[in-house]
Amino acid sequence: QVQLQESGPGLVKPSETLSLTCSVSNDSINDYYWSWIRQSAGKGLEWIGRIHSSGATHYIPSFKSRVTVSIDTSKNQFSLQLTSVTAADTAVYYCARGFRNGATILDFWGQGTLVTVSS
């Protein structure tokens, strides 16, 4: 079955850019929607946004000015960039696969990676 694995720095300085990559294995990245979600003690689970293998993106309004999700179908990977981070962006970040029909139903998840924003 499909597996997802997040990777990236575990520590980011305030005002800098958080960058994470999700590697997808055991299935093609094509034809699916791929999401980023984060979980913090303060705000619980937050869906950040998603990308289709075609490159179409959707972002939740509260993140829209700071977030970019991109995809590399040749590498079977997709990525998250979150700019101008603050301590409030400290969270476990998950990548997940969404249903082919476009509904944000997340059936496979990565294990999550903790990102701490601190100087």
Add this chain to the structure above:
Amino acid sequence: DIEVTQSPSTLSASVGDRVTITCRASQSINSWLAWYQQKPGQAPKLLIYEASRLQSGVPSRFSGSRSGTEFTLTITSLQPDDTATYYCKQYMIYATFGQGTKVEIK
């Protein structure tokens, strides 16, 4: 923004009990609601989508229902392995998670 409000925040029940968790949406979301189970240190796991459709591989003791903007997750016979936090999530517009319900065994 569509908000989803879960209750209770915690519940304690005995093995074999019937357990019910409720999620209320701030506006109509049709049946665009999913339920997830999260155990400590793990990612959430999809249990139910479209309010009542059981995800493949999920035990049949889990079920979901809808009445207007109120949604219910029911575990018909609580098992020790069901100790977890459960989240509802609307996906009518973007996606918004509920605050979670922690289920413990007495």
